[in-house]
Amino acid sequence: MRKTYLFCLLSLFLVMSCSGDDESSSQTIQTSANHEDSTQVKSTSETQFAIQVAAFYERQNAEKLKTQLLQTDLPAYVSSNSSEEQGTIYRIRVGPFLTRKQADEFLTEVRESGYSEAFVLIETEPPETPAATTSTKDTLDTLEIQKKQLTSENTCSFPSWSPNGREIAFFKSENGVSGIYTVGTGGGYASKIIVSDDRREVLSTFAWSPSADKIAFVAREIADNWEYVENLYIVNKNGANLRGIFRQDSFAEFKISNLRWSPNGQYIAFNANYGPPTPDSDKIQKVQIISVHSKKVLDPSNSDKTNRLVDWIDDDELLFLSTYRDMNHSLDFAYEVWKYDLNSAGKTVLFDGPMVKNCRYVELSPDKLTLAYSSFDSQPAHRRQKTIFATRLVSLSLLTGQETLLADSEERSVLSDRFAFADNRRIIFMRDTTLWKVDLGGKPIKLGVECSDEQFTLSPNSSKICFEGNGGLFVVNLAQLQTKKPDQF
Numbered sequence: 001m002r003k004t005y006l007f008c009l010l011s012l013f014l015v016m017s018c019s020g021d022d023e024s025s026s027q028t029i030q031t032s033a034n035h036e037d038s039t040q041v042k043s044t045s046e047t048q049f050a051i052q053v054a055a056f057y058e059r060q061n062a063e064k065l066k067t068q069l070l071q072t073d074l075p076a077y078v079s080s081n082s083s084e085e086q087g088t089i090y091r092i093r094v095g096p097f098l099t100r101k102q103a104d105e106f107l108t109e110v111r112e113s114g115y116s117e118a119f120v121l122i123e124t125e126p127p128e129t130p131a132a133t134t135s136t137k138d139t140l141d142t143l144e145i146q147k148k149q150l151t152s153e154n155t156c157s158f159p160s161w162s163p164n165g166r167e168i169a170f171f172k173s174e175n176g177v178s179g180i181y182t183v184g185t186g187g188g189y190a191s192k193i194i195v196s197d198d199r200r201e202v203l204s205t206f207a208w209s210p211s212a213d214k215i216a217f218v219a220r221e222i223a224d225n226w227e228y229v230e231n232l233y234i235v236n237k238n239g240a241n242l243r244g245i246f247r248q249d250s251f252a253e254f255k256i257s258n259l260r261w262s263p264n265g266q267y268i269a270f271n272a273n274y275g276p277p278t279p280d281s282d283k284i285q286k287v288q289i290i291s292v293h294s295k296k297v298l299d300p301s302n303s304d305k306t307n308r309l310v311d312w313i314d315d316d317e318l319l320f321l322s323t324y325r326d327m328n329h330s331l332d333f334a335y336e337v338w339k340y341d342l343n344s345a346g347k348t349v350l351f352d353g354p355m356v357k358n359c360r361y362v363e364l365s366p367d368k369l370t371l372a373y374s375s376f377d378s379q380p381a382h383r384r385q386k387t388i389f390a391t392r393l394v395s396l397s398l399l400t401g402q403e404t405l406l407a408d409s410e411e412r413s414v415l416s417d418r419f420a421f422a423d424n425r426r427i428i429f430m431r432d433t434t435l436w437k438v439d440l441g442g443k444p445i446k447l448g449v450e451c452s453d454e455q456f457t458l459s460p461n462s463s464k465i466c467f468e469g470n471g472g473l474f475v476v477n478l479a480q481l482q483t484k485k486p487d488q489f
Contacts, residue, residue: 049103050079050095050123053115062090069094072113072186074106075477079123096123105463106477147449147474150187154471158204161185161457161466164212168457168466169193170473171204178202180217182237185464185475194235194242203230207259207268213237216245216268218256223249230256232268234292246290246297254286264315267291267342271309287320289342300340300347308335310371311364316342319364319371324354333358337371337398351401360390360417367424370440371396372406374417374429390415393429395440407436407444416454422462422478430454435465449476 053069053076056062062078069076074094082088094110097103103120110118150168158171167182172190179195179202193215196202206217216234223229232246245268248254254272261268272286285306289298300318301307308321321335334354340347356362362373374390393407393415406427409415416430425440428447435447435456449465456467466475 048096048098048123049100049120050093050097051103051107051110051118051120053092053094053110053118055089055091057087057089059090062092065092074110074113093123094118105461108461109463147476148187150183150185150466150473150475151190152472153190156181156471156473157453157468158206158455159457159466159468159473160206160208161459162208162212163210163460165460166212168473169206169208169215171206178204180206180215183473185459185466187475191238193237193239194233200231205257205259207261209234209261210263210265214265216259216261218259225249229253232256232259232270232290245292245295246288258309260309260311262312262315265292266315269309269312269318271307287318289318289340298342298345300338302338306333306335308359308362310337310362313339313364313368318342319368321356321359321362335359337396350398355396355401355403361419363419363421365421365424369398370424371398372419372421372427374415374419390417393419393427393438395427404441406438406440407431418454418456420456420458422458426462428456428458428465428478430456435467447478 054062054065056065059078059080066076066078069092076092076094079091079093080088081091094106095103097106100120107118107120151170153172153174155174156170156172160169162169162182165185167184169180169182170190172179172181177196180193181190182193183190194202194217196219200219200221203218203220206215208215214234214236216232218230219233220228220230229248231244231248233242233244235242246256254274256270257273258271259268260270267289269287269289272288274285285308286299286301287307287309289300290296291298300320302322306323310319310321312318318340320338320340322338324334324336335356336353337350337355338347339350356371356373356375358375358377360374360376362371364371372393372395375392375394377391391409392405395404395406396402397404407415407429409431414432419427419429422428422437426437427440428435428437430436430451431444433450433452435449435451436444437447438444449467450469451467452469453467456465458465462478464475464477466473468474
């Protein structure tokens with residue numbers, strides 16, 4: 001509301017600063033209309049786009065608004081133009097961007113910040129001062145300018161962006177005490193949600209509810225037989241109303257991982273890991289579903305198989321993987337893709353035979369039509385390595401069963417297990433310690449952001465990424481990164 005009021009005042013000031021005749025005012029309005037039409041021009045490799053937020057006759061007012069936008073992590077700059085009729089006009093813009101799509105993604109954020117009249121245009125006037133988060137070189141030195149540090153502590157990890165995009169939850173362990181906290185997307189003071197106490201140890205496995213007002217998390221506790229077990233809890237974002245929804249009574253029955261809320265917030269699905277919770281473990285793994293309200297537990301798993309949770313398709317349907325026949329007893333895993341229906345308690349296999357091989361990590365695209373997974377190389381049992389690394393990133397169409405290799409590792413390089421869908425066709429992943437992106441069916445493109453760990457999370461509109469670096473959390477505007485295709489990948 002404050003930003004909307006400020007924008008209205010600034011717009012009024014611009015009009016009052018004009019010479020006062022009707023002709024001058026109409027020319028200012030017509031200029032904006034012409035810019036809007038210019039976005040329809042076909043872009044070339046040199047075309048850049050920007051978002052115009054406001055315009056002033058006084059430089060001081062322009063610089064003031066630019067500073068305010070930069071403080072909200074928007075890459076604002078001043079661009080000026082002079083004419084005999086209007087004199088010098090100082091325009092406040094956000095960008096520049098390499099594509100219209102990148103500009104449109106930021107336009108939503110700008111308008112939601114209170115600048116409802118902002119619009120996209122083709123940038124033809126170079127900025128007077130460089131945008132604070134724009135880099136024109138493919139070097140990590142310039143990318144340091146783009147990184148915004150959210151936390152000053154060096155004990156933060158496992159960031160998770162809230163579904164409403166307003167804050168980031170993370171795990172922190174310091175002086176022997178672990179807990180889950182939140183911080184605003186612009187940084188600042190971290191708020192405590194839940195921390196360990198004498199009864200329970202808070203673990204790093206947690207997940208936002210779809211409404212972004214609750215957190216589900218796993219805690220290690222002492223069972224009735226004085227042995228440690230892992231249990232599942234829900235707590236409000238403000239730390240109130242702590243509630244246990246799943247409790248184990250026997251020693252180390254299974255470990256809980258990969259929490260997934262149903263879209264309506266009524267259920268939570270998770271992996272139940274018997275034995276080591278690793279993708280290459282040949283122990284029995286189950287998928288469990290629990291009702292948030294009744295605490296009733298459902299088990300869609302295929303018995304005597306290694307089952308892997310993928311994600312919810314909708315409020316009542318769940319996708320999971322299950323090993324094919326007896327192929328889960330060696331280091332050559334082959335999974336079928338299964339769908340479970342909560343209403344009928346029935347399950348169906350999507351394809352005839354195994355479709356996913358040697359899966360390390362798996363994700364479902366937002367439109368639920370593509371499954372992507374990282375995989376490792378098959379090895380004879382007698383040659384098993386202690387550490388198994390991902391070597392490929394693969395997509396699988398759930399409509400046709402078509403499998404596509406998106407990226408692979410090279411000699412002396414490591415492909416990360418984890419990745420994330422930026423949208424229905426783009427995936428963000430790590431190779432060695434650098435972020436990359438790849439379009440389904442395209443070639444990988446290096447983003448150039450260096451991460452010390454594969455723990456990262458995307459904002460809901462995928463315009464920003466938060467990642468852990470040396471124990472701290474950082475945010476980078478992805479749309480601002482200059483990308484470079486490698487000669488070979």
